[in-house]
Each structure stands twice: as C-alpha cells, then as structure tokens.
Amino acid sequence: MKSLKVYVLGFFVVICVLINVVTYKVEGQSGPTEAPAAFDNQTNGLVPQATFEADRDTFAEQEFIADGLGPVYNAQSCGECHQNPVTGAISQITELRAGRFDGVNFTEAAGGSLINDRAIDPSIQERVADSNNVRTFRSSLNVLGDGFVEAISDNTLIAISQQQPIQSIGLIRGEVIRVPVLEANNALRVARFGWKNQHASLISFAADAYLNEMGITSPLQPTENTSNGNSIAAFDTVADPEDDGDDIIAFARFMRASKVPPRDTQLAATADARAGSQIFDQIGCAICHVRNITTAPVGTVINAGQFTVPAALGNKVIHPFSDFLLHDVGTGDGIVQNGGPSTRNKLRTPPLWGVRSRSRLMHDGEALTFNDTILRHRGEATAVTLLYLTLSSTQKNQLSTFLRSL
Template sequence: MSSHLPSHVPSMTMWWPLALVLAVGPVRSALAESVVQDPALSGGATTIFDVTPNAYGRALANLQKVRWMDMLAGKAVFMRNWYDQPEVIAGPFSNATGCGSCHFKDGRGRPLRELGTEAPLLVRLSVPTKDAPSGRHEPIYGGQLHDRAIPGVVPEGSVEVRYSVVKGTYADGTPYTLRKPRYHLAKLGYRRLSPKTMLSPRIPSPVFGLGLLEAIPDAAIEALADAEDRDGDGISGRPNRVVSVRDGKVRLGRYGWKANQPTLEQQVASAFSEDLGMTTALYPERNCTPKQAPCKARPAEAGGPALPEHQLEQALLYLRLIAPPARRDVTEPAVVMGQALFQQVGCAACHHGEFTTGEVKDISELSNQRIRPYTDLLLHDMGPELADGRPDGEASGSEWRTPPLWGLGLLETVNRQVRMLHDGRARSFEEAILWHGGEGARAREGFKALDATEREALVAFLRSL
C-alpha cells in the first residue's frame, strides 16, 4: 500500500464481493489551495496515491461519502460476468464476458500469461459506399468481428496477427527492432467478407479518469485545434464531430481511439452493445445482421433492453468516479530532464499537459480541477506508419485521437504487460515513440537524435506519469 494512504484504506479493484469495502474516502479531500500546483497531482484534488496493482481502480480521493454505495453498485455492473446466464440476457455475439474481462483491474487488457503472447484485440469493420465514403458496417458481419457466441450460435470469426521485423538505428548507432503487424480474419462463420472491407484492430484502454476528461470544456479542446497548421509547426490537430445517439445533435468527439464517441454514456452503451452483445436504451438493436439467421431468430428480450437504464447509469457513474493515479519521482533529476526533453523534441505539441475542468453540477468533486492527462483529445494524422485505412466519423484512415498518458508508468504494475498504441504492437515506451509518423514524425526524429542518457531520461519521465 502506498505510504501516502492510511493502511486501512482498501482497493476499489478488489473483486466482488471484496469490493464491499470501498477504496474511497477523502484521503486527500482537504487539499489546500497551495498544494494544488503539486506536479504529482494528475487529477487535482481527485488524485489517488497508489503504486500497487490496484492503482487504476481507486475512487476519487475527494469523493463524498454519500456516493460510496452508488459507486459500489456501478462496480458490480462493471465487474459482472454477463455470460453466466447467456440464455437470459447475453449475446448472441460478443468479444468478452463482462467489462472487467477486457479492462482487467480497470486497465488495458489482462496479464499476458493469461492471454498467450498478445494483448486482447477486437476488430472494427466497415465498407465504403458511394453515399458514405467513410464507410458503413460490413453487410454480413456488421461493425465489429465477434469471436464469442452463446451456445447454439456460431461465432463470427477470429483475428490472427503476424509480425514482420522492422530494424533501425538511433543517431548514436544504437540499434532497435520494431514489429509490424499484419492481420488476418480466420474461422469466418458466415461466408466471406466483402472484398472492400476495411479493418481496424483495437486494444482496450484504461478506464480511470474518464469523468475528468468528460468535464473538460469543449472550448478548451477546440482552442488547441489548428486544422490548417497556421502556426507552421507541422501539427494540425482537429476535433472529430460525431452524432449523439441520445439527442441526434452533432457534438465534439472525445472518447475512443478515433474520438468517435461524444459522451461517456454513449461510449459505455456502445461497448455493452458491440463488445458484450447487450441491448440498451441507446442501442436497442442486437449486434447481428440480416445475414446471420441464428442471431436474428433468437426471441427478443422481454420487458425492454437486456441492460436496464438504471444499470447503464450505475456503470456510467462508476466510470466517472475512478481517479487517475498520482505521478511519482517528479523531482528526480532524470525525470526533470526527461520532462524538458519531452517538450524539446515536440511530444507536448499533441500530448497537451494540462486542462482545468468546468463545473459539473451532479458531481461537484470533478469541478474546477487542474488536471494533467497529457492529451489534447484531438485527431492527428500519424502517417502511413500507424494508419489503419479505416475512416471513423470525420477521422481519416490515418488519424488518431491523442491518447492520454497519465498512469502510463503503472501499466506493467497493474496489467503485468506493456502493449501500447491502438493495436498493442509497441512493447515499450521507446517502440511507441518510434512508430510515430505524420504529425508525430518530428518528435520521433527528435527522440532518435538523442543520446542514450537523454533517451533514458525521456522514458523516465513517461514512467513517472
């Protein structure tokens, strides 16, 4: 247990029913204004100090006690195995048995020893058409390939990954090796894919700090956009504009690898629909197509969606109340040097260091917090190096939302594996940087030009996040 916490404060990531004891409470809720500037506070007064394998699953440090039981109820929804009674609520198709089976300890995938050699992958599918060049769902398999199904239904297929070696050298002559993935869909259960199908592999993202990201005002994100690169720095981030399922309005996207979801509610409901095969009020149709007769023939759920509205709200509240972990070793010389190099080589041009959240009427703990997620939540063209060739909303096939970096240094501690970038190809911080192209090419070349000590310092900074 972190020395910053009382020894009796347990972890929110303990499995049910151990989660009856909440890792919540005002551990640092009485933060004085004078220490809010502490660079260790990734989430302002919400920041939790924990360096254990439970670091991604702790409640906001300033959480009011009145919310404890509601958060517990949400955690039960999030951690439930929905396939213990598949004939009742789940399926027919899915990629997981529950939220926690992908977001192990609220992080990014399960330990590799439980997976084989790779992080879990799902594959998004779409086909370009004349009226929708950015793509519509693949006509047979829909918008996502599902590798699981309930008894009596054939799964849609599986994804196989093969790697080729890419070798290079740093400016000082030190060699490095990257892995370039190629994807193949196998064991297809419902005929061939359309030959024009566009594939986009994705790995799960950590789920802490999402309430704080939701609380960033749109104007603060839009102020960072520079679609025409008017300042000539080679960085031209722009927002993805997507339709809200709730009200039909076009809104700023901020969740997902391509910022294709405008609200946390829609992100969560979409995950229940696509990943778990569960209908909700926002997505009342099953995730099967007219070409999949066993799926379509299954009787409709009685009494409304498989996931009732109140349970969707509970899961949503749980995710809004998970805190980002504090930074560590912020005054160590190597970390301080690495932070300066992070700025110098250009990483901070996209990985924006700081925001202040707006007023959050229903959860005041999230309001007016100075946070350091290291993202601008904008789309950036990362070039052919990382392109999946599949547009999503206004995002092109080579554009990706800048992923937040907070908590990255605890990834191995929590999930016992390091797989980064959208498809998990990067096995280290260095590899993740070296795959950057397009708008990230200048930062990549700047990193490659550093000597060994400087490279180690920049990585030390990333490990401190």
C-alpha cells in the first residue's frame, strides 16, 4: 500500500512538472517579446538583409524628370526627408499646406491643401493664394518601426481611447477615425499614420507620398496633381502610371522591415532620466504618449484583408510613446484631411521614440526646446500642462533629460 501511495504521489509530481514545463513552453512561444530597436540599418528579420538594403536604396534613390518626377513636387527621394540619423528616420524638412476657413467650413486650396514647394518649370510653381487664410507647415515624420505600428489591431487603439479620462483630469479622450485603405478598394481601417492620421496602411501612405511628395504616379494613385488647380499636362512627358507599383511595394517593405527607434540606454539609466520618466507618468504625459503597446498576434489579417501580420511584426511590445489618436492640444493647424470637419484642429499624438534626434519640434517645427513644446500643449492637455508648471526647475530638467533619452 505504502509503495502505491508513493507511486501515485510520484506520478502526480511528474504530471505537475510536465504541466509546468508545457505551460512555460507555450508561454515562452506565445508571450509577447520586445520589438528589435536600433539605428543600425539592419533588417528586423521580416526580409533578408540584402532585400532590406535593396529596398532602402529604392527609398533613398533620387528620381529625375525622365522617371516621372513632378511636374509639381517637394523633393527627389523619400530619403531626402526621412534620414536623420539613418535612412527612414526624421528630418527638419517641412512641407506647406493651405486652405480657407470662413468661420464654418474649411475649403482646401485649389487643387488640394498641399502646396508643392518645387516644380520642373517655374511657370507651374505652386504658391499660397491670398484668400487662403489657413496656412501651416508640417514636419517630416519618422518611418522606422512603422511596420509594428501598422500591425497594431484596430481594437487595441479603440481600447486605448476608451481608457483615456473624460472627466477627472479634463477631456483627454483621443478621437479614433477610420480611413480608406487604397489597396483594399478603400475599405476602412482605424487610422494611425501622418500628423492628421490620414492613413492606416504603409502601402497607402507610400503611394500617397510618391504622388504628393515626388509627383510620381502609380496604380493606386494614377492621376497627377495640378498646379494650384491648373492642369500641368503640358509638362508631363511620362505616361501614367509612372511607377508600375514595384517601387511602392519596395518602400512599404523597407518600412515594415525596419527596427524601431532605440533609446539612448546610457542616458536612460541615469538617476535624472529615471526620475524624469516617473514625472512623465505622474503628471499625465503618458495618457496620450502611451508607453507600451503590443502588436496583433502573428497571422492576424489586417489592412482590410490585404496584409497578414508576419512573425517578425506580430505579438511584439513597442514603446512608441503615442496613442496614435487625434487630440486638440490647442496647436491645431486648421487643415481638414481624411478625418472630416471635426478634426480641423486636431493632431495625432506624435510618437516620441527617436525624438532626441529632432531639433525643431511639433507639427510646424516651431517649438525649439522641450520646455517650449510642453508649454504649447493646451486644449485637451491643459490639466497636464498646469501640473508641469507646478514642478521645480530640477524636476523640469529631469523630465527634459528623460525626453532626451527617447
């Protein structure tokens, strides 16, 4: 009898150990892991390094008139504006948008709110019309790690919005908007890219940028822009679409295969940066500049059916310091894009990863220090800004040190 008891107990112990091992293994396989972070020009594993480098070259490649550049455009390559400190990151380059607000309605400038800064012939140079009383600059954004942002499920962003307070600390609930996914016949998806959250997919953004930044048409954006509403056909010598779609795919694949911007780990480890990090949470910065987001599980179908989250991008923890939602923090640029009239004065919370490589801050690049940037936050951020004002100068410096570690 005694030996039977021992056997039963022994069996039980073995089963428990096995269950633990199995559970541990399953967790080990399925638990979220950190997204790779570095400014090192290396693939995140989505594609081999050689493919990544070829796509990066396409992203940084200069285009000329014979390739379809223009007739109106902003620059000759994606890399010209997405470059600091490595291809795909930010730059100081801004672009110009304009329109008219009559007190009730916003109307885009003739031919669209984007006023292209360059043209292949001076006679078609675009400029702001006197009647356009809304004028704004927009800074270039980082695209590194954007594959992880694309891989966040709609429901995750909706849940972030729902967790944001609407009363105790003021109205801070970010607005979710749904925008057309061009490669899915304009089916809608929760927006996350651009200062106005004008896009939800990287293929869509790439096609938009190729046309609007460089004047190069593609199957998803087959129609040339105008010059302030006037046809530029007389100057357009290359048949549309000027790109057969391959470049768009290469741009999107480069962005999807890039690593997220890394922290300055040395600075982040200092006592000042760690204190600043706590202050960032305590006074409410992190309500909008969200620290941790987990991407959708591997195999999730996103972009309205057009993309399946691959192993390199799925179930990854990222630290974007953004909720990817629209807020009115009192700096509104007055331009309406995909979000409709209610978003006229709203901007997407900019991700703060990599913000240490930015010299001119906020959408217009007009805030030059972190202190000035925080003081410009009003509207939905008023309660947080008022808390910032109660900090000692030591604490303000600690917060600034933390921001310099991002």
